[in-house]
Amino acid sequence: MMSADRPSHTLTDDHGRRITITWIPTDRLEQYRPYFQVYGIVFNAAGQILLIQEHGDWKIPGGTPEPGETAEQTLCRELLEEADVTIKQWVPVGVQQVHYPHNPQTHQGELFYQYRYACLLDEQLPSTPDPDDDVTHPRRWVPAAEVTRYVQWGETGAALFAAAIEVYRARLQG
Numbered sequence: 580m581m582s583a584d585r586p587s588h589t590l591t592d593d594h595g596r597r598i599t600i601t602w603i604p605t606d607r608l609e610q611y612r613p614y615f616q617v618y619g620i621v622f623n624a625a626g627q628i629l630l631i632q633e634h635g636d637w638k639i640p641g642g643t644p645e646p647g648e649t650a651e652q653t654l655c656r657e658l659l660e661e662a663d664v665t666i667k668q669w670v671p672v673g674v675q676q677v678h679y680p681h682n683p684q685t686h687q688g689e690l691f692y693q694y695r696y697a698c699l700l701d702e703q704l705p706s707t708p709d710p711d712d713d714v715t716h717p718r719r720w721v722p723a724a725e726v727t728r729y730v731q732w733g734e735t736g737a738a739l740f741a742a743a744i745e746v747y748r749a750r751l752q753g
Contacts, residue, residue: 586734599678599679604738614693617694618696627723628740630719631717639730640664650694654694659704661711672697672742674695675739695743706718
């Protein structure tokens, strides 16, 4: 059962399977296992959020852990590979619970998690190709209040960004 503080939305994959994504605000990510993605909402000193463009859509940077990596190591590596940025602080803001019946990636199972962090920019480096797909992703800094105009992830995305903005203002803002 979903509550007001846990918005969810349902997507459909290419084969008609329904995927339900639920936002869970928490700073205790370790209790949510297994996890298969780690993403960062990166803020600059002006309070803007970094987005990258992938396959024509704007999104936050992040990706899949490599064997033996911690979530924080994955976060730092993926931000560098996809967006060419380093961060100096990060704070967990929550998880996206993914319920994916008949998931074709059987190693993930039908219920898994994606970790989300609010991060403070350390350095923006020149753009380079992502080693995963050899594509240089366009990047853009957007005002925090406008991020959902670019990243349209419904109620779960709005809740995710609201949590990240709150953490930025309370714990990361200089």
